[in-house]
Amino acid sequence: xxxxxxxxxxxxxxxxxxxxxxxxxxxxxxxxxxxxxxxxxxxxxxxxxxxxxxxxxxxxxxxxxxxxxxxxxxxxxxxxxxxxxxxxxxxxxxxxxxxxxxxxxxxxxxxxxxxxxxxxxxxxxxxxxxxxxxxxxxxxxxxxxxxxxxxxxxxxxxxxxxxxxxxxxxxxxxxxxxxxxxxxxxxxxxxxxxxxxxxxxxxxxxxxxxxxxxxxxxxxxxxxxxxxxxxxxxxxxxxxxxxxxxxxxxxxxxxxxxxxxxxxxxxxxxxxxxxxxxxxxxxxxxxxxxxxxx
Amino acid sequence: xxxxxxxxxxxxxxxxxxxxxxxxxxxxxxxxxxxxxxxxxxxxxxxxxxxxxxxxxxxxxxxxxxxxxxxxxxxxxxxxxxxxxxxxxxxxxxxxxxxxxxxxxxxxxxxxxxxxxxxxxxxxxxxxxxxxxxxxxxxxxxxxxxxxxxxxxxxxxxxxxxxxxxxxxxxxxxxxxxxxxxxxxxxxxxxxxxxxxxxxxxxxxxxxxxxxxxxxxxxxxxxxxxxxxxxxxxxxxxxxxxxxxxxxxxxxxxxxxxxxxxxxxxxxxxxxxxxxxxxxxxxxxxxxxxxxxx
Numbered sequence: 001x002x003x004x005x006x007x008x009x010x011x012x013x014x015x016x017x018x019x020x021x022x023x024x025x026x027x028x029x030x031x032x033x034x035x036x037x038x039x040x041x042x043x044x045x046x047x048x049x050x051x052x053x054x055x056x057x058x059x060x061x062x063x064x065x066x067x068x069x070x071x072x073x074x075x076x077x078x079x080x081x082x083x084x085x086x087x088x089x090x091x092x093x094x095x096x097x098x099x100x101x102x103x104x105x106x107x108x109x110x111x112x113x114x115x116x117x118x119x120x121x122x123x124x125x126x127x128x129x130x131x132x133x134x135x136x137x138x139x140x141x142x143x144x145x146x147x148x149x150x151x152x153x154x155x156x157x158x159x160x161x162x163x164x165x166x167x168x169x170x171x172x173x174x175x176x177x178x179x180x181x182x183x184x185x186x187x188x189x190x191x192x193x194x195x196x197x198x199x200x201x202x203x204x205x206x207x208x209x210x211x212x213x214x215x216x217x218x219x220x221x222x223x224x225x226x227x228x229x230x231x232x233x234x235x236x237x238x239x240x241x242x243x244x245x246x247x248x249x250x251x252x253x254x255x256x257x258x259x260x261x262x263x264x265x266x267x268x269x270x271x272x273x274x275x276x277x278x279x280x281x282x283x284x285x286x287x288x289x290x291x292x293x294x
Numbered sequence: 295x296x297x298x299x300x301x302x303x304x305x306x307x308x309x310x311x312x313x314x315x316x317x318x319x320x321x322x323x324x325x326x327x328x329x330x331x332x333x334x335x336x337x338x339x340x341x342x343x344x345x346x347x348x349x350x351x352x353x354x355x356x357x358x359x360x361x362x363x364x365x366x367x368x369x370x371x372x373x374x375x376x377x378x379x380x381x382x383x384x385x386x387x388x389x390x391x392x393x394x395x396x397x398x399x400x401x402x403x404x405x406x407x408x409x410x411x412x413x414x415x416x417x418x419x420x421x422x423x424x425x426x427x428x429x430x431x432x433x434x435x436x437x438x439x440x441x442x443x444x445x446x447x448x449x450x451x452x453x454x455x456x457x458x459x460x461x462x463x464x465x466x467x468x469x470x471x472x473x474x475x476x477x478x479x480x481x482x483x484x485x486x487x488x489x490x491x492x493x494x495x496x497x498x499x500x501x502x503x504x505x506x507x508x509x510x511x512x513x514x515x516x517x518x519x520x521x522x523x524x525x526x527x528x529x530x531x532x533x534x535x536x537x538x539x540x541x542x543x544x545x546x547x548x549x550x551x552x553x554x555x556x557x558x559x560x561x562x563x564x565x566x567x568x569x570x571x572x573x574x575x576x577x578x579x580x581x582x583x584x585x586x587x588x
Binding site: 019022023026027077079093096097099101102103104108111119122123 | 313316395
């Protein structure tokens with residue numbers, strides 16, 4: 001019997017990523033007609049850091065004219081797209097006074113989390129953010145609460161925090177609910193009055209639930225997405241608890257040996273993984289599963 | 295002796311307005327090359343309400359492809375520029391979930407005032423906003439403080455406000471410092487602990503100072519700007535205290551009879567008045583002042 005491929009129910013682009021790519025493409029495509037501008041005066045369009053955490057899609061956008069820039073202070077007379085993960089508050093304020101056209105592609109759910117952190121900080125709460133310290137979303141979140149924020153990524157991070165007083169717990173939008181709940185439980189033991197703000201986005205929850213369900217019956221899972229993508233990383237972690245899991249960015253990384261004798265191979269993709277990469281992975285996998293074992 | 299024209303030192307476009315027009319033109323002109331889009335798929339670019347309060351400049355931008363829309367809820371797959379005066383917080387949040395590319399042209403100084411109001415509201419302050427109740431900037435400012443905000447436009451507005459408790463006073467960015475100080479003084483008599491946040495922008499202050507100075511020595515003043523422009527309106531008010539003042543939107547409105555026998559005619563223009571209109575006014579005025587009296 002040949003193996004078959006099953007794709008997880010909720011997989012690939014989420015609302016915020018789809019929106020950001022629409023915004024980026026629209027920014028490149030808008031107008032132009034009758035603009036009468038010469039090639040030399042064509043305005044450059046930049047994204048502040050990668051727009052989304054998918055190198056291949058970022059490369060595709062770069063070919064369309066959206067250049068990734070890390071240091072925006074040197075830009076002048078340019079259009080700058082703000083990434084899905086948001087940017088630090090102080091930087092945003094600074095950019096407003098630069099000669100730039102800002103196009104905000106921050107995910108609206110990330111924006112909501114930022115608003116909550118800002119509100120909590122102004123209310124003098126101690127804010128615990130469950131998330132990856134070095135992830136741009138978390139860096140931006142922290143900027144809205146300043147020194148009232150404490151990031152918790154692993155258990156040892158809890159040691160350095162004084163949990164007395166008024167404490168509120170929020171989450172990076174792409175954390176797994178299990179991880180968040182676990183930290184909430186520990187913190188509530190230290191301070192039973194700690195308030196919880198579940199800022200995990202629905203898309204993250206849905207992708208994780210579908211992937212977990214599928215991984216329980218699959219003989220192997222392929223998780224497709226950027227290696228720098230937090231939410232994709234977590235999909236792979238979750239699935240690896242239940243079955244052999246391979247985390248790839250593109251079809252090129254797939255090896256036929258991985259799937260020898262596998263009956264059901266599950267596929268899921270992160271919120272920032274474009275459909276065209278998932279289709280390429282699927283096609284290559286189909287080839288492997290049809291092949292008679294060599 | 296023929297009359298001569300003196301232009302006020304600080305006059306016309308301010309930073310925020312210049313920035314907004316740059317942003318609007320850049321949005322229309324960006325990219326286009328190699329976009330390969332057909333005419334029918336050309337994206338429309340809108341501004342939410344007039345980008346600035348100058349009908350002639352708004353019309354010029356409209357010809358370039360920026361359409362003014364009052365109700366953005368019907369828009370889909372469009373680029374929407376947010377006006378210099380800012381927009382209400384709730385509306386901004388709603389627009390983020392619509393299929394739109396948002397380009398924020400809110401004046402950075404207005405944004406700062408919004409941030410102050412938001413901070414004060416979260417700190418449970420009672421917020422007194424000195425400004426025009428129906429002006430879009432004030433409407434947006436109020437949205438950041440909700441029912442903690444009270445707008446004071448005229449003395450009678452003070453009657454309905456309970457000034458007990460923690461009170462903070464902020465200003466529409468284009469108010470005259472005199473008017474703001476006057477209200478601050480009255481409110482501080484009612485509540486000496488009231489805090490003051492002078493959110494009047496420097497450009498407003500500079501334009502008013504220069505116009506006042508000039509009006510004291512001019513035989514007549516011509517103030518050029520949109521009839522819907524708050525800051526231009528206030529320039530005209532200030533000058534009319536010292537000399538005969540004419541408030542025009544365009545050169546067409548000027549009448550030669552106004553300037554018969556005048557030796558010094560002063561000109562100033564609001565922060566939203568483009569240079570091309572001021573130049574037209576000046577040219578027509580020069581004609582009047584050269585003419586021998588009929």
